[in-house]
Amino acid sequence: MEEQDNYFEFSSYELSYDRQIIKFHYKLGIKDKEPLEFIETITLPVPIADSIPKVLINSLLQNLHLMLGISYWKIFCQKNIRISSYSLTKEQAEFWNTVYTKGLGEFFYRNEINFKGLVNFPYSENANAVSINFERQNRSLVGLGGGKDSLVTIELLKEKYKRITAFILETQRPYPLIQGLINNIGIDSLTIKRQLDPQLFEANKMGGAYNGHVPISAIYAFVGLLAAVVYDYRYVIVSNEKSANIGNVEYFGQIINHQWSKSEEFERLFQNYTKQFVTPNVYYFSLIRPLSEMKVTEIFSKYDKYFKIFSSCNNNFRVGITLGxxxxxxxxxxxxxxxxxxxxxxxxxxxxxxxxxxxxxxxxxxxxxxxxxxxxxxxxxxxxxxxxxxxxxxxxxxxxxxxxxxxxxxxxxxxxxxxxxxxxxxxxxxxxxxxxxxxxxxxxxxx
Structure with missing residues (x-):
């Protein structure tokens, strides 16, 4: 297969006229075939205010464009990566090389792919990415996933800090489990809807196509960053404990960690990247990073009001369930x-x-x-x-x-x-x- 005929392109992104719907465009070039085009859609609960600097909005959307593209790039893992409507600095490209390579570690392992030198984001010596100062209110968006970890984080925050809002990213459909928890937690919530392109599921059935795990927590991080800037929050707080740092297996000289995008390594990378290239005014961190899963469970065992309505089982997000x-x-x-x-x-x-x-x-x-x-x-x-x-x-x-x-x-x-x-x-x-x-x-x- 000739590299120039096979490529993956981050084509463009667009914010709707009402500033509430964002569409991200991708193109997959396959030798001797028509290119496949994909559109992923993010729907915001409230339009983006005109007061937010345009350069900051573009920076947020460009980075989200790159992050969401991981679901489509992995179909064929094309080595030739193109970015059509903006450019990256060398440091930015290195960040994205790391996020894709380590974030897809399990995917590479399960599909027996040699990832060495595979991911090469293009960069330009003339690119200029600046971090935009834009003060946000001293309040926090807190990721809510439905399990014990995020509930412990929320309860710990409720004891000291009143200015917290639960943040939910809904992919494809509403989650009754999450709605049931929202009704019992007693704090406001903010939901962003994410719609994958239906063609993705068809493309995954093509001969030679790969399937597998994506670093979903990295996607949450970039969507959370957008939400914090747009809706005026200084902090994005997640619930990743210290156990997430431990990998599963070594493969081609790299430790493969199912939870890499929940690890301290990713958290630090993301903090540094956003501070240097997006904005220094929103800070992403895990409140329970110092704790083990067992310590989190010990704390959670005191909150019996959640016992019948929480779940850490991921099948809640794969199969439809109804409250009741x-x-x-x-x-x-x-x-x-x-x-x-x-x-x-x-x-x-x-x-x-x-x-x-x-x-x-x-x-x-x-x-x-x-x-x-x-x-x-x-x-x-x-x-x-x-x-x-x-x-x-x-x-x-x-x-x-x-x-x-x-x-x-x-x-x-x-x-x-x-x-x-x-x-x-x-x-x-x-x-x-x-x-x-x-x-x-x-x-x-x-x-």
């Missing part, structure tokens, strides 16, 4: 996320309460045995999901083991025989897992 459905349908009970969260909560809640939340006892499910071995570090590989470390799983299992409620369950018996004998000092392990880590990226007023 049974608890069984908030948790699939068969994915690594369900298995992991069950084990975390088993450390802090009675068995009866946990079975009420999940609909059944996952420790009694023989079919989850290999998944739990993977989570405990005695299986094949750490699951490609937003789950904690092997140490956290061992510590949570040990606390649940001490309660004696699960001693007859197959999964707990496996832990007792195959994992527990190799834990030298379980009490020290629990202390370590529940300790607070680095908080250097959290602004002083939030510590």
């Amino acid at each position: 459905l049974s608890v069984h349908q908030k948790w699939c009970g068969s994915c690594p996320k369900c298995a992991f969260v069950f084990s975390m909560m088993a450390a802090f809640l009675p068995k009866t309460k946990l079975v009420e939340i999940f609909g059944r006892n996952l420790f009694a499910d023989q079919s989850l045995m290999n998944m739990y071995k993977d989570l405990l570090g005695i299986g094949d590989i750490k699951p490609f999901e937003c789950v904690g470390t092997f140490e956290e799983s061992k510590a949570a299992f040990y606390k649940a083991y001490l309660n004696k409620e699960y001693e007859k369950d197959a999964v707990m018996q496996m832990f007792e025989k195959e994992v527990l004998p190799n834990i030298n000092n379980p009490d020290e392990l629990i202390k370590k897992v529940l300790s607070t880590g680095n908080s250097s990226m959290i602004p002083e007023e939030f510590k």
